[in-house]
Amino acid sequence: MIDEPKIDSLGAGVADVAVEGPPAAASNVPKADAPGGGTQITAEQGSAIPPDEMARLGDEIVNALKTVYDPEIPADIYELGLIYKVDLDDDRVVKVDMTLTTPNCPSAAELPAMVENAVASVPGIREAKVNIVWDPPWDPSRMSDEARAVLNMW
DSSP, rough: OOOOOOOOEEEEEEEEOOOOSSGGSSSOOOOOTTTTOOOOEETTOOOOOOHHHHHHHHHHHHHHHTTTTTTTTSSSSTTTEEEEEEETTTTTTEEEEEEEEEEEOTTTTHHHHHHHHHHHHHHTTOEEEEEEESSOOGGGSSSSSSHHHHOOOO
């Protein structure tokens, strides 16, 4: 379940438009470093995109991300905690910071394109760009309870 969108100041001219990551991510720790993963969806402070539209876009971006599965793992990449940050600019270009389960991931060539296509398919999004990051490294603690249940990893 995803919390209702809210706007909190994160400083440095960025507002958290807040789609919380998987439920296990609720914490006072910065979302990208939160246990259980966590996804931070941000936009420029004072964005030209109205708050209700931003909330809709945030929800639809998360829904789009949840349609992308690692071909070798029966859980979506969002619930696996592979999505670290989603940034939406006023031109409706979305930048996604994501990681992979390992640098040697056999799906490394196809997953970023799958994410770009999924996010770009959201009505109102002009373009999506994916950046693969390795810090912090992914580990199973970033998974949501839903992913743990699917993978029987308790």
